[in-house]
Amino acid sequence: MTSAPVSTEPASARLAATASWDAEADDALVCLAVRQETHDVKTFVLAAPEPRRFAYAPGQFLTFAFEVGGETIHRCYTISSAPTRPHALSITVKRVLGGPVSNWLHDTLKAGDTVRALGPMGDFSCFTHPARQYLLLSGGSGVTPMMAMARTFHDLGEPRDVAFVHSARSPADIVFRGELETMARLDSGFRFHAVCEADAPDEVWTGPKGRLSLDILTQAVPDFREREVFVCGPKPYMDSVRAMLRAAGVDMARHHEESFDFGALPEADQRAAAEAGRALDDDAATEAVPATTVRTFRVEFAKTRRVLDCPEDSTVLDAARKAGLRLPSSCAKGLCGTCKSKVTKGTVAMTHAGGIRQREIDAGMALLCCSKPTSDLVVER
Template sequence: MASAPASREPAAARLAASTPWDAEADDTLVCLAVRRETHDVKTFVLAAPEPRRYAYAPGQFLTFAFEIGGETVHRCYTLSSAPTRPHAVSITVKRVPGGPVSNWLHDTLKPGDTVRALGPMGEFTCFAHPAPKYLLLSGGSGVTPMMAMARTFHDLGESRDVAFVHSARTPADIVFRGELETMARLDPAFRVHAICEADAPDEAWAGPKGRLSPAILREAVPDFLEREVFVCGPAPYMAAVRAMLSEAGFDMARHHEESFDFGTLPEADRAAAAQAEQALDAEGQDRPLAAPVVRTFRVEFAKTRRVLDCPEDSTVLDAARRAGIRLPSSCAKGLCGTCKSKVTSGTVAMAHAGGIRQREIDAGMALLCCSKPTSDLVVER
């Protein structure tokens, strides 16, 4: 992180900006403001050093490179801002106990500081699924992409039929509570429902208590079976919603959930799936057909001095997991950039989905989640 003078650009000049922001050309963002949403949630408003316009779809995310303790740490954060307000972007972050990035953001990032970002990315957006009626379901910090969608609909003034159902621990944990209530008051077609597990120390919750259930959902949104549904939250919450909708006979083709769960580490599940795929491949090789010869390459991690063998048909990340080596990763799809690493020796075949810039590739960087070796490798990890 570096510090830069807080923007003195006149507001009129920033609003008149006609140049789109391009992360390929300039990935630096300046923190303009830090806003406290709840006792453990803050919003960070960011913009380029010079006036720029941001184009993205509500629900998309940016991948950030934070300099923490002398190391570069990558994290993905969904934009909570709306593209209808294109002159700045914002991320809303919950402080996680022991979380190195969320705590650093809450304790350190201040107006005038700079960070680096790449994006926008992601396919989780209402823009990709136009519909007359929407149901937005969120749990905890999963509220951020839903807020981006709700703000966008509100700004466009379409009076689109939107039901927003949010689950929180207590009334004090309802993020954007005041803004959501104001939007619902101004637009009768926008309805907000909150569910709290318990009372707050200074407020007894008068609404539905406990966790989202079929009965609570039917009471809040009787016509939920007719809506396009977007879901984001912790993995158990999304799994429960998925099962609930399926059991209710919902057309799951109209169910969309955030493809990243930033509050959990699903590596174990993906590693198990990779092992199952390998087992199936092994069973197939028992057939009386000649199995193709698969070359194996040596991969050395320079900093940790770990060495493993990686078949040419396996990604480096999958091979590392099978060898018990934990590497930073999130999406495992070449989108987020979390596993970006410098390959100091050797070559790879990489099929990424936008999580790395061409200039980084030219400098020898690679996304280990989607890179398969074509020679022996030395990786700067």
């Protein structure tokens, strides 16, 4: 009996992989393909240099370290693919006006290029909150974690009742429209509804028009109060949806939301968010009673030449915001890695949640959102 021929097809080797991708051992990912989803949204398909399998929960994210213009910039992107297809993963990115990373990705990253990533991380997932019925609400590029969840249930043939309501500017801006409509046609337990603010140049929108409202939601999903609810989108969208659901009597213990990366916002929104954050910090500081035993350390930011005082009971990020210094950050709990910075002098006490590797800590890196000074510091920012 002759043995079957050994395949030299690269796809065959990738499918035969049994080892798992481990960002701690090798954080490299190679871009396999770039796909144009809409006029300003692209999907980047990524895989390990050697065949590996990816394990993650739908809705989790990766933290990337992109080399842009000679500078390392950290950004979080949700995995838009499903873990049911473990041999590659995808991120789907909207081009943001003035955004250094999104524009670099759209204009520069191509098949064959390599990027570095840490993760997967995050607990915004249907796996974390199992239920019989789900309501997925997304606005704009907040569709990505919802798509990962929807794709997972669809691939598994799970008998779940999933209602997906997506808000977009126009029909031309509905990311994954064709796939979502196909899933709804094939799966009786999956319903997809789009809400558009306006018509597209080549399509008059005949569905619900305007912004998501209680009336629109009730028409689309009459039993929405009985469902486990996941919400993702720009902050104004999430604020509006949260208030609407609360007023409608939804049990907010079943409401879960994922915010966008602060660092990826347009500069005007960054300023607004920074001002809002600083105002909250200042209010808290006004009400607090200063402790006479708290030591204060000097923190110098080498690149911007800013110097500030940071109490030993405050994180460096909080002190920087109070001083009016905008630093990239997102989760503020040591998870995403967006605020990762090199501490070239001094020491910190850091309690993180997985957003930094031990070898990075050994090399002097720190997450400013969860690092409190134990001496004077010089930070490479």
